[in-house]
Amino acid sequence: MTGTPLRVGLVGYGLAGSVFHAPLIAATQGLALDTVVTSNPERQAQARAEYPDVTVAASADELWARADELDLIVVASPNRTHVPLATAALEAGLPVVVDKPVAGTAAEARTLAELADKRGLLLSVFQNRRWDNDFLTLRRLIADGELGEVYRFESRFERWRPQLKGGWRESGDPAEIGGLLYDLGSHVVDQALVLFGPVTSVYAETDVRREGARTDDDTFIALTHESGVRSHLYVSATTAQLGPRFRVLGSRAGYVKHGLDPQETALREGARPGASGAEWGAEPEELWGRLGAGESPVTGGGSPVPTLPGDYPAYYAAVARALLSGGPNPVTAQEAAAALDVLEAARRSAAEKVTVTL
Numbered sequence: 001m002t003g004t005p006l007r008v009g010l011v012g013y014g015l016a017g018s019v020f021h022a023p024l025i026a027a028t029q030g031l032a033l034d035t036v037v038t039s040n041p042e043r044q045a046q047a048r049a050e051y052p053d054v055t056v057a058a059s060a061d062e063l064w065a066r067a068d069e070l071d072l073i074v075v076a077s078p079n080r081t082h083v084p085l086a087t088a089a090l091e092a093g094l095p096v097v098v099d100k101p102v103a104g105t106a107a108e109a110r111t112l113a114e115l116a117d118k119r120g121l122l123l124s125v126f127q128n129r130r131w132d133n134d135f136l137t138l139r140r141l142i143a144d145g146e147l148g149e150v151y152r153f154e155s156r157f158e159r160w161r162p163q164l165k166g167g168w169r170e171s172g173d174p175a176e177i178g179g180l181l182y183d184l185g186s187h188v189v190d191q192a193l194v195l196f197g198p199v200t201s202v203y204a205e206t207d208v209r210r211e212g213a214r215t216d217d218d219t220f221i222a223l224t225h226e227s228g229v230r231s232h233l234y235v236s237a238t239t240a241q242l243g244p245r246f247r248v249l250g251s252r253a254g255y256v257k258h259g260l261d262p263q264e265t266a267l268r269e270g271a272r273p274g275a276s277g278a279e280w281g282a283e284p285e286e287l288w289g290r291l292g293a294g295e296s297p298v299t300g301g302g303s304p305v306p307t308l309p310g311d312y313p314a315y316y317a318a319v320a321r322a323l324l325s326g327g328p329n330p331v332t333a334q335e336a337a338a339a340l341d342v343l344e345a346a347r348r349s350a351a352e353k354v355t356v357t358l
Contacts, residue, residue, distance in 0.1 A: 006323055007034040009063045009070045009094075011085055012077035013043040016099050018050075019267050020128060020312070021076045026051065027273040027313055030320035034070060035063060037077075060085055067092040072323065075099060076126075079177035083108050086123070090115050095122035095323060100186040102333055104177045106340035113333035122322055124329050125336040126315065129187040130194060132261035133281055133310035134245055134289065140308065141248075141255055142195065146291060148252025153192060153231040155246055157184040157260075158239035164212055172214025179215035181206055181350075182343060184235035189221065189346075190339045196229040198338070203355045204346035209238040221346045246289070256297040257289030261310045273313045281310030 008025050010017055013036050025033045035055040036047040044056045057063065063070060073089040075082055075098045083103050089096045096116070102125045103109040116123035129135060141147055164170055169178045181204075193199070201224045206216040218238045223231040234243070246257040263281050273280045288304045295301020314330075321327030345356040 005030050005032040006071035006320065007032055007069065008072045008074060009035040009037065010074045010076060011037040011060050011063070011081075012075065012099075013038040013040070013047050014076070014078075017074075017076035018043070018046065019264070021074050021097075021099070021126070022047075022051065023267055023272055024312055024316045025074065028316040028320055030324055031072070031316060035066075037063060060088065063094075064088060064092045067094055070094060072097065072122075072319070074126075079104070079182070080175050083112065086112055087115065090119055090121055090123065093119065093121070095124075097124045097126055097319060098333075099126045100190070100336065101177065101182050101340060101343070102336045103340065104174075104182075106337040106344060109333050109337035109340055113337065116333065122319070122329060123333045124319055124322070125331045125333060127187070127190050127331045127336070128263075128312050128315060129191060129261075130331070131311045131314050132263075133283060133307045134257045134259075134261060135191055136308040136311065137257070137289065137305060138246055138248060138255060139195065141291065141305065146253060147248060147250030147255060150196070150229050150248060150250045152249045153196065153229060153246075154234075154244070154248070155188045155191060155231065156234040156236075156239075156243045157188055157245075158234060158236045158242050160240055160242070161237040162210060164210060170213060170215060170217075179206075179217070179219075180235045180237060181216050181219050181221075181346060185219060185221065185233070185343055185346070186339060188233040188235060189223075189342045190335070192223055192225075192231040192233060193335070193339055193342070196225040196227050196231065198226045199223045199342055199358055200226055201355050201357050202342055202345035202349055204349040206347070206350040216350075219346075219350075221342075223342065253291050253293045254302075255289055255291050255305065256302075257307075259283075259287050263310045263312050267312075279309055280313070283307050 037057045075085045203222040205220045207218040209218045218236045221233040248255045290297040290302035292302020318330035
């Protein structure tokens, strides 16, 4: 890509904005971080320190007043603001990237998609976990037929956080769209849909385990896919002993992988894609998953499978290509709506103690 980079306005400079979006935007050829919107004085100072050339604004309204000076808006603010901010950006004639979940309901996501289509604008959803190292490796194993016909997919995004951290993510107010079902659940459901396609039925259990918690912090989702694959998905903040990130069982072999992709930790610690040093997204051999049949990976059974490097930068590179040369949208709002169909069904299943048919 050559020429003047696209100017990006980033709304929100909390965890999502400062750790994920800003560094990845800044590292992407064809994109330039132009403006950061945050009303928090400490975060304003942080943005100026980390990106000295950036403009800092206190309100997103300042972006709409300068719409002709910008080329892309990224919404990384609290979940309840996603729909109104994305709507305002599209109405201002600007393409939009929205952090997951794009909305609280599938209907809202589809309404946003219709508005983007009407305006002829890109609307993309940031689902970075599609570029996790383990997920990329699993996709390759499935594509290569290493597992045979997949029967069961177990996916865990578990943490041990017995103490509440506070903030809107743990609020019991439904308007905040908090809780793990819509947070980590957005990731594991999206990955299951990418791997195994549409879902016919959903069963879920959601619990509030920690003292003082107001929304789900320990959740299980069981999906039956049209393909016949069954997905068992776990998201929890109360897991004292972590299970494997993936356990995938097929007619020929199974794949078991422990540990989380290293990119989030690297970004939190200040590492940046493209900087000198170790290959971005790579992990050491001792963390590789194992592939086999009839053996226990705990005792060294099966064969180690080199983990492909994780590649979060690929998302914004694809966004830049979509805007500059008409490449495909890396994650569409319609795909995000399909995931929200599942999350809404899971919420209903847990509340009513029923299996929901889609």
